[in-house]
Amino acid sequence: MTFNGCSVLITGGSRGLGLLLARELGREGARLTLAARNEAELQRARDDLSSRGIEATTIACDVGNREDATQLIREVVARAGSLDVLINNAGVIKVGPLDHMQRGDFEEAMAVHFWGPLHTMLAAIPEMRRRGGGRIVNISSIGGKIGVPHLAPYCASKFALTGLSDAVRGELARDGIRVTTVCPGLMRTGSPFNAWFKGRHRDEFAWFAISGSVPVASMDGARAAAQIIDACRQGAPEIVIGWPAKLAVIANAVLPDSIALAMDLANRVLPKATDESGDHPRTGWQSGSDRAPSRLTRLTERAAAANNEMPH
Numbered sequence: 001m002t003f004n005g006c007s008v009l010i011t012g013g014s015r016g017l018g019l020l021l022a023r024e025l026g027r028e029g030a031r032l033t034l035a036a037r038n039e040a041e042l043q044r045a046r047d048d049l050s051s052r053g054i055e056a057t058t059i060a061c062d063v064g065n066r067e068d069a070t071q072l073i074r075e076v077v078a079r080a081g082s083l084d085v086l087i088n089n090a091g092v093i094k095v096g097p098l099d100h101m102q103r104g105d106f107e108e109a110m111a112v113h114f115w116g117p118l119h120t121m122l123a124a125i126p127e128m129r130r131r132g133g134g135r136i137v138n139i140s141s142i143g144g145k146i147g148v149p150h151l152a153p154y155c156a157s158k159f160a161l162t163g164l165s166d167a168v169r170g171e172l173a174r175d176g177i178r179v180t181t182v183c184p185g186l187m188r189t190g191s192p193f194n195a196w197f198k199g200r201h202r203d204e205f206a207w208f209a210i211s212g213s214v215p216v217a218s219m220d221g222a223r224a225a226a227q228i229i230d231a232c233r234q235g236a237p238e239i240v241i242g243w244p245a246k247l248a249v250i251a252n253a254v255l256p257d258s259i260a261l262a263m264d265l266a267n268r269v270l271p272k273a274t275d276e277s278g279d280h281p282r283t284g285w286q287s288g289s290d291r292a293p294s295r296l297t298r299l300t301e302r303a304a305a306a307n308n309e310m311p312h
Contacts, residue, residue, distance in 0.1 A: 003028040003030040003085070005029060005031065007076065007081070007082045007085070008085040009086050010033070011087065012091055015036075015308035016191045016307050018034065020222055021087060021089065022045070022054070023048075023225075024222075025229060032055070032056040032057065034057070034058045035059045036058075036061075036090070038060070040312065042058035044312070048308060064108075069119030070119065073124050074123070083127050084128075084131070084135065085134065085135040085136075085137070088121070088137065090112055093196065094195070094197075094198060094281060095208050096150055096201070096278065097270075097278075099199070105198075109157035110156070112157070113140075113161050114164065117161055121168070125175075129177070136165075138164070138180070139182045140158045140162045141158045141183055144160075144161055145183055145240075145248075145249050146249065146259065147263070149266055149267035149270055150270055165179055169181075169237055179237070181239075182238075182241065183245065184241040185218070185242035185246075186211060186212050186217055186219065186242065187224045187241070187242075188220055188303045189221035189307055189309070190302075191212075191304075194283060194284060194309055195283070196281040196282065197287050199273055201278070201282045202287045202288070203271035204271055205292055206291040209296075210292060212297075218299075221307065224241050228241070
């Protein structure tokens with residue numbers, strides 16, 4: 001597939017990975033629509049793209065709401081005349097011990113990571129069938145293949161998205177609709193600052209931001225976006241991004257006991273639960289300490305500044 005002239009919808013397109021994907025697709029001549037919940041963030045994303053000579057339509061909506069998601073697809077088709085590529089990228093991250101996670105945290109993660117993509121796919125598939133094909137890209141995570149301590153809602157919902165994406169692939173292939181499941185490892189997009197942290201939130205933010213800034217363990221966000229777009233272009237069934245993530249997937253399949261032990265050991269060094277004050281989530285921007293932001297998180301800070309992750 002070539003993207004020049006194609007109608008592309010990116011949910012969660014206002015910042016981070018979604019904005020990086022929009023920049024790359026815009027350079028290839030795609031007709032872009034970006035969707036997100038925050039109108040101000042969408043405006044800044046539109047300005048960013050415009051400064052690069054890229055036009056984009058933006059629509060504020062909550063894809064976790066079925067009516068919003070259905071209306072989003074209708075509006076894209078009405079404005080652009082078609083929908084050739086759907087990229088389900090909207091995401092939310094809450095980090096912290098299970099003791100501080102509440103039912104609502106799991107419901108929110110499922111709404112954004114599972115129900116949102118399901119709503120948009122069910123609305124987009126008839127349009128793609130009518131046109132004889134299309135592309136659907138579901139941005140899951142390495143956390144949708146391997147459970148990680150202190151990310152229970154995130155991993156549970158990403159596992160659900162991975163299963164949904166993989167399950168519908170075979171059914172849609174005969175209609176010329178290619179479904180790509182994307183499972184990135186750590187990427188430097190600046191997202192830790194807009195993630196939510198519970199428990200000992202400053203300690204949780206520090207380990208999360210520092211680990212995302214290690215060059216060997218994490219990948220530059222623009223490089224990851226280019227790989228995702230290439231997988232979409234080829235209609236690849238799945239892509240795991242980053243050698244650490246690829247090795248972890250292989251190890252989990254071949255040596256599950258060893259991975260379970262590794263996760264046990266990791267959990268022992270992660271911050272412990274605290275009192276009920278830890279039930280209140282705080283953003284990365286509200287969780288600074290002498291460790292983060294610091295020299296150890298410099299790459300994450302640069303990515304946040306470059307990808308519309310900074311507070312305004």
